Amino acid sequence: xxxxxxxxxxxxxxxxxxxxxxxxxxxxxxxxxxxxxxxxxxxxxxxxxxxxxxxxxxxxxxxxxxxxxxxxxxxxxxxxxxxxxxxxxxxxxxxxxxxxxxxxxxxxxxxxxxx
Numbered sequence: 001x002x003x004x005x006x007x008x009x010x011x012x013x014x015x016x017x018x019x020x021x022x023x024x025x026x027x028x029x030x031x032x033x034x035x036x037x038x039x040x041x042x043x044x045x046x047x048x049x050x051x052x053x054x055x056x057x058x059x060x061x062x063x064x065x066x067x068x069x070x071x072x073x074x075x076x077x078x079x080x081x082x083x084x085x086x087x088x089x090x091x092x093x094x095x096x097x098x099x100x101x102x103x104x105x106x107x108x109x110x111x112x113x114x115x
Contacts, residue, residue, distance in 0.1 A: 050074025
């Protein structure tokens with residue numbers, strides 16, 4: 001094997017190992033985030049930002065559970081769990097009103113989102 005080929009193989013192997021470690025770290029982070037149920041009988045709109053003025057990306061079916069990665073302030077919404085201006089970030093660029101998520105608290109239960 002030439003030294004150029006050997007270097008290429010070593011570099012490829014190192015890159016593969018790096019990607020495997022990074023993928024495992026991302027999976028572990030997602031696996032450790034608790035999920036919370038949305039209100040019974042509700043189909044919940046997932047929006048592109050923390051407010052009712054943002055586009056609806058999709059609708060969660062009844063009985064869904066959501067992770068909360070961070071929370072931020074947005075449009076005030078009244079729902080089954082009271083009136084709240086807290087919005088839950090459930091994925092990259094995806095938000096739901098906390099007034100529809102049973103967190104067991106009227107306040108923040110996760111860190112504030114950093115935009």
